[in-house]
Amino acid sequence: MAEMDTSSGGGHKKGPGVKKGKKMSTRVDLTPMVDLGFLLITFFIFTTTMSQPTAMKLFLPKDTDKPEEQNKAKESGALTIMLGDKNHVYYYEGILDPAGANFKSSSFKDIREVIMNKKKSTDEKDFVVVIKPGDQSTYKNVIDILDEMTINVVKKYALVDISEGEASLVKASDATAQ
Amino acid sequence: MSRPKIARKSTNIDMTAMCDVAFLLLSFFILTTKFKPSEAVPVSTPNSVASKVAPEKDVVMLSMNKDGKVFLSVGDSKADKERKETMIRSLNGSKNLGLSEADIKALTAAPFIGVGFSNLSQQAKLPTESVNDKLPGIPAQDSTNNQVIDWMRAVTEAYAGTKPNILLKGDNVAKYPSFKNIITALKKNDLMKFQMVTNPESVPNGTDLWRANQKGVKQEDL
Numbered sequence: 001m002a003e004m005d006t007s008s009g010g011g012h013k014k015g016p017g018v019k020k021g022k023k024m025s026t027r028v029d030l031t032p033m034v035d036l037g038f039l040l041i042t043f044f045i046f047t048t049t050m051s052q053p054t055a056m057k058l059f060l061p062k063d064t065d066k067p068e069e070q071n072k073a074k075e076s077g078a079l080t081i082m083l084g085d086k087n088h089v090y091y092y093e094g095i096l097d098p099a100g101a102n103f104k105s106s107s108f109k110d111i112r113e114v115i116m117n118k119k120k121s122t123d124e125k126d127f128v129v130v131i132k133p134g135d136q137s138t139y140k141n142v143i144d145i146l147d148e149m150t151i152n153v154v155k156k157y158a159l160v161d162i163s164e165g166e167a168s169l170v171k172a173s174d175a176t177a178q
Numbered sequence: 179m180s181r182p183k184i185a186r187k188s189t190n191i192d193m194t195a196m197c198d199v200a201f202l203l204l205s206f207f208i209l210t211t212k213f214k215p216s217e218a219v220p221v222s223t224p225n226s227v228a229s230k231v232a233p234e235k236d237v238v239m240l241s242m243n244k245d246g247k248v249f250l251s252v253g254d255s256k257a258d259k260e261r262k263e264t265m266i267r268s269l270n271g272s273k274n275l276g277l278s279e280a281d282i283k284a285l286t287a288a289p290f291i292g293v294g295f296s297n298l299s300q301q302a303k304l305p306t307e308s309v310n311d312k313l314p315g316i317p318a319q320d321s322t323n324n325q326v327i328d329w330m331r332a333v334t335e336a337y338a339g340t341k342p343n344i345l346l347k348g349d350n351v352a353k354y355p356s357f358k359n360i361i362t363a364l365k366k367n368d369l370m371k372f373q374m375v376t377n378p379e380s381v382p383n384g385t386d387l388w389r390a391n392q393k394g395v396k397q398e399d400l
């Protein structure tokens with residue numbers, strides 16, 4: 001590409017002993033420069049689009065002490081999801097059995113299935129998901145589960161503090177599950 | 179029979195035009211790129227399917243780092259900085275912090291507030307490079323000493339008339355109780371709407387939201 005022009009021989013003789021000045025091509029090979037240019041372009045394209053953070057909206061309900069103002073959740077349509085240590089997820093439908101018989105273990109991969117099934121099997125206006133993050137759960141877990149609500153288009157969900165009984169069940173299950 | 183002569187063409191292509199285009203694009207991207215501002219508090223945010231870009235105006239940001247420490251910062255614009263000064267002044271009055279004029283100026287210029295009320299004057303005297311995540315954070319541990327509540331009250335006063343965009347930027351591994359304390363602080367001040375900063379993620383196939391997106395329904399309308 002950027003070879004020297006050697007084809008300029010065969011000109012007239014300058015005379016004996018006079019060296020022929022080699023004519024150099026003025027053309028420079030621009031391929032590596034173009035390569036570099038496009039490499040940098042790719043870099044800038046990626047950095048511009050990647051660093052745009054998004055925001056997830058959360059509307060908190062107003063705390064009311066008056067029982068008549070509180071939203072009543074129908075037992076049949078309720079799904080309670082509890083978050084434990086090390087990304088463990090537990091859930092039960094309706095009201096928790098005193099012996100913990102309907103307390104089931106799940107994971108972030110499988111919980112979507114659970115939510116979808118519950119959503120299909122219940123009347124839409126009764127369907128409510130109650131999220132109870134335990135003390136050991138992380139911020140990421142909470143966001144992930146709120147995200148599941150968005151993904152599965154759950155219209156009614158609530159972020160509720162975990163109760164003593166549930167917390168101990170979660171703790172016990174966390175200890176056995178690895 | 180003599181064949182018509184085909185002129186032998188050089189295989190070399192003139193790269194100049196291509197080079198011009200490449201560098202034109204390059205300069206365009208360099209000029210339009212806004213690099214991430216260096217963050218004093220490193221926070222790795224979780225992913226979500228939320229597609230709305232985080233606002234940049236009238237921002238009040240609460241950062242929660244991996245240890246659950248809470249830091250408060252405001253947007254970069256001049257109006258936001260003025261509001262921050264108003265907040266610090268009103269807290270200085272109501273909590274008898276005894277901050278000098280120079281302290282207030284220093285705290286306003288600081289990238290974030292990362293200490294409790296009693297240590298504010300100390301933070302004001304720190305050099306800028308030591309204002310980092312080593313600071314203890316705003317106390318938000320329990321209901322008896324949740325100073326985020328006071329800060330949020332100051333925010334509502336300073337932003338009276340306009341709507342502050344409250345952003346919560348939490349770290350993946352921060353524990354839930356510190357998140358709950360922030361929610362409590364917001365609830366106590368009737369700040370019921372807030373946004374959480376996340377990284378975008380694609381919607382998984384086959385889910386309800388995915389189906390809605392296929393139909394062209396906007397996420398906000400659901």
